[in-house]
Amino acid sequence: MPLAEVRDLYVRFVTREATVYAVNGVGFTVRPGEVLCILGESGSGKSVTLRALMRLLPARRTQIRGSVTVEGQNVLGMPRRALRDLRGGLVAMIFQEPMTALDPVYTVGQQIGETIRRHTGCGREAARRRALELLEMVRIPSAARRLDAYPHELSGGLRQRVMIAMALSCSPRLLLADEPTTALDATVQVQVLILLRRLQRELGMGMIFVTHDLGVAAEIADTVAVMYAGRIVESGPVGQILNAPAHPYTAGLLASTVHGQSRDRDIDAIAGSPPDMRRLPQGCSFAPRCPLRMAECRFAVPEPRFPVRGHMAACHAVAHSSPATQAAVTPTVAGSRATISAR
Amino acid sequence: MSSLAYDPRDRGGPQQPMLIARDLRKHFPVKASGGKSVQAVDGVSFSVGKGETLGVVGESGCGKSTLARLMLHLIKPDAGELVFDGDPVGVAPGIPIDALRRQVQIVFQDSYSSLNPRMPVRDSVAFGPFVQGKRKDEARQVARDMLGKVGLDPEIFGPRYPHELSGGQKQRVNIARALATGPRMVILDEPVSALDKSIEAQVLNLLRALKRQLNLTYVFISHDLNVVRYISDRVLVMYLGRIVEFGPIDAIFERPLHPYTRALLASRPSMDPARRIELPPISGDPPNPIEPPSGCRFRTRCPFAEMVCETADPMLGPLQGPQSHVAACHMQEAHSGHSLAASA
Ligand SMILES: Nc1ncnc2c1ncn2[C@@H]1O[C@H](COP(=O)(O)OP(=O)(O)OP(=O)(O)O)[C@@H](O)[C@H]1O
Ligand SMILES: Nc1ncnc2c1ncn2[C@@H]1O[C@H](COP(=O)(O)OP(=O)(O)OP(=O)(O)O)[C@@H](O)[C@H]1O
Ligand code: SF4
Ligand SMILES: [Mg+2]
Ligand SMILES: [Mg+2]
Numbered sequence: 001m002p003l004a005e006v007r008d009l010y011v012r013f014v015t016r017e018a019t020v021y022a023v024n025g026v027g028f029t030v031r032p033g034e035v036l037c038i039l040g041e042s043g044s045g046k047s048v049t050l051r052a053l054m055r056l057l058p059a060r061r062t063q064i065r066g067s068v069t070v071e072g073q074n075v076l077g078m079p080r081r082a083l084r085d086l087r088g089g090l091v092a093m094i095f096q097e098p099m100t101a102l103d104p105v106y107t108v109g110q111q112i113g114e115t116i117r118r119h120t121g122c123g124r125e126a127a128r129r130r131a132l133e134l135l136e137m138v139r140i141p142s143a144a145r146r147l148d149a150y151p152h153e154l155s156g157g158l159r160q161r162v163m164i165a166m167a168l169s170c171s172p173r174l175l176l177a178d179e180p181t182t183a184l185d186a187t188v189q190v191q192v193l194i195l196l197r198r199l200q201r202e203l204g205m206g207m208i209f210v211t212h213d214l215g216v217a218a219e220i221a222d223t224v225a226v227m228y229a230g231r232i233v234e235s236g237p238v239g240q241i242l243n244a245p246a247h248p249y250t251a252g253l254l255a256s257t258v259h260g261q262s263r264d265r266d267i268d269a270i271a272g273s274p275p276d277m278r279r280l281p282q283g284c285s286f287a288p289r290c291p292l293r294m295a296e297c298r299f300a301v302p303e304p305r306f307p308v309r310g311h312m313a314a315c316h317a318v319a320h321s322s323p324a325t326q327a328a329v330t331p332t333v334a335g336s337r338a339t340i341s342a343r
Numbered sequence: 344m345s346s347l348a349y350d351p352r353d354r355g356g357p358q359q360p361m362l363i364a365r366d367l368r369k370h371f372p373v374k375a376s377g378g379k380s381v382q383a384v385d386g387v388s389f390s391v392g393k394g395e396t397l398g399v400v401g402e403s404g405c406g407k408s409t410l411a412r413l414m415l416h417l418i419k420p421d422a423g424e425l426v427f428d429g430d431p432v433g434v435a436p437g438i439p440i441d442a443l444r445r446q447v448q449i450v451f452q453d454s455y456s457s458l459n460p461r462m463p464v465r466d467s468v469a470f471g472p473f474v475q476g477k478r479k480d481e482a483r484q485v486a487r488d489m490l491g492k493v494g495l496d497p498e499i500f501g502p503r504y505p506h507e508l509s510g511g512q513k514q515r516v517n518i519a520r521a522l523a524t525g526p527r528m529v530i531l532d533e534p535v536s537a538l539d540k541s542i543e544a545q546v547l548n549l550l551r552a553l554k555r556q557l558n559l560t561y562v563f564i565s566h567d568l569n570v571v572r573y574i575s576d577r578v579l580v581m582y583l584g585r586i587v588e589f590g591p592i593d594a595i596f597e598r599p600l601h602p603y604t605r606a607l608l609a610s611r612p613s614m615d616p617a618r619r620i621e622l623p624p625i626s627g628d629p630p631n632p633i634e635p636p637s638g639c640r641f642r643t644r645c646p647f648a649e650m651v652c653e654t655a656d657p658m659l660g661p662l663q664g665p666q667s668h669v670a671a672c673h674m675q676e677a678h679s680g681h682s683l684a685a686s687a
């Protein structure tokens with residue numbers, strides 16, 4: 001059984017002025033122990049997708065359609081009580097800016113302890129012991145002393161470690177991480193990435209890691225799903241996506257990312273900018289910027305194609321090579337095992 | 344460094360650096376700390392050659408933006424001096440500060456707050472030339488030209504307000520605004536950090552094209568080493584308010600001298616899942632800038648730190664010409680007392 005499965009997910013935000021089409025038919029699978037990176041630019045729907053997995057979207061103005069299951073449980077249909085047990089129990093989340101998720105008036109030990117007590121009902125002393133264990137697990141130096149520190153007394157890197165400790169406090173099976181290293185300095189980012197990778201492997205957790213940085217995805221992902229304008233336009237094993245991207249958007253993103261290009265030439269930038277999520281183009285959302293655009297791109301949303309087994313690209317210019325039956329289901333990322341040994 | 348077309352404002356000739364900074368210092372007092380201060384910039388010396396792009400890198404809080412503001416006298420240095428094209432800045436008989444600001448412009452890190460939200464962007468761009476004495480219609484024409492130069496159709500984008508533009512478009516307007524007064528030098532403080540990769544590439548290409556067209560000199564601040572390598576001729580690496588290494592771009596990337604520079608370079612993601620970083624190049628976070636470590640400020644994170652690193656400030660060797668490559672580390676200084684220093 002997959003650890004998490006999302007099928008045909010649609011999320012819209014409806015306000016008086018406009019409707020934002022944030023997520024438009026997203027599907028993927030995460031197996032136990034697998035790291036899926038959702039890669040995409042600002043506004044492409046990464047955070048909304050992640051939040052849908054925990055049903056953390058504002059109920060009033062949000063329209064959600066599709067199915068989200070975690071360990072076989074139907075997240076979108078479950079009653080509120082069950083949802084509380086899910087959050088922070090089976091599924092936990094780490095946010096980009098730890099300061100927004102930590103409460104400034106409680107010490108680190110109190111906050112982690114409280115989370116543990118809420119989910120396990122254990123005593124104060126036991127919770128504190130477990131909190132200390134967790135701080136040591138995320139390699140916080142002088143952990144015992146840090147238990148009594150307030151969030152503002154910690155550096156950015158330590159705060160993010162505290163967030164990770166808190167997320168791990170109830171041994172989640174699935175960890176959701178929304179750009180957890182974006183706000184960190186380069187030398188700290190790499191420490192946190194290595195830590196997350198190690199913990200994920202040791203604890204056998206599945207992880208969905210959202211990032212806009214190809215380099216970060218290369219460091220942590222087993223599989224990558226590339227999002228553009230609320231759709232997954234390409235997915236597959238990380239090596240395949242980075243070394244042989246099939247979708248012109250992924251290829252463009254790779255070419256625009258500065259990493260050792262010759263200084264004698266311009267960077268191969270993608271022209272234009274992403275579409276307005278209130279007025280998506282009718283066909284392929286990337287068509288207005290695409291160098292490979294054909295007539296049909298303008299009016300038909302491309303179906304998933306599989307240039308290689310386990311590697312999906314939703315693009316009219318990509319040739320099928322696997323049986324069409326694969327294309328009938330929502331893009332399910334397969335064949336990721338081979339890349340794990342590379343870590 | 345590119346060859347320069349003749350500019351009537353050029354006083355010192357091509358060999359005269361555009362800007363020389365000597366021993367700049369800026370400490371910010373911290374309230375409720377008993378008279379302590381943040382040593383944001385603490386004794387920084389360098390020069391910017393005419394027509395070059397000088398990169399400035401370092402982690403958050405190391406003093407990059409403070410240095411940028413000091414270069415324009417937007418904040419007053421506690422100590423040190425600036426020399427612009429041979430003329431001392433702000434002291435008679437040198438160049439007055441307002442004259443400096445006619446020749447040096449800045450694009451700020453936070454592009455969202457640096458445009459007036461209640462003004463159509465063409466007016467924001469025209470404002471500088473107008474203040475400098477151009478007639479209103481002339482200033483408007485400059486704004487139209489500049490918007491065109493940064494790739495925004497002045498008829499479509501000129502009348503828009505900042506909130507009607509995307510991040511990349513706003514950054515283009517900021518660049519147009521900075522260039523509208525015809526500066527010789529532009530300080531770019533993280534001009535692409537807030538942009539998506541696909542837009543970042545467009546803006547970098549634009550900046551390079553404008554530099555060629557308008558014979559500009561750039562100071563390019565960034566925390567992205569790959570971007571700095573692509574755009575700069577020379578680079579200075581900062582750590583906690585001080586320069587730790589300075590030199591030509593290829594020398595720094597191929598033969599980094601300072602352990603901090605090496606750690607920064609090694610912290611860049613590999614872009615190749617088959618060659619992931621297995622061990623963190625250094626541990627810990629940058630320390631609190633209010634009480635920086637004694638001696639070498641990097642010593643608390645440095646794998647090579649010895650006794651001398653705690654007791655003595657390592658000096659940034661003397662600069663000998665634009666190609667010199669120097670690092671402030673006791674291992675680089677002969678007879679410093681560090682066991683790995685040259686003894687000859
Ligand atoms: N509560 C909301 N109400 C209305 N629109 C929203 C809401 N939350 C998100 N959106 C919109 O939905 C789209 C997708 O947003 P999302 O936060 O998922 O982007 P993202 O990919 O995470 O971007 P970033 O990299 O900037 O975090 C955006 O256009 C955003 O403005
Ligand atoms: N006006 C100010 N008052 C007090 N402290 C300040 C002020 N401006 C900057 N600082 C402090 O000086 C130090 C250097 O700040 P600066 O903004 O120059 O860093 P930076 O290298 O530009 O960082 P970033 O990469 O985050 O932009 C920081 O510790 C900062 O908090
Ligand atoms: S001076 Fe010492 S502590 Fe500083 S970088 Fe060199 S070896 Fe490391
Ligand atoms: Mg987001
Ligand atoms: Mg700054």
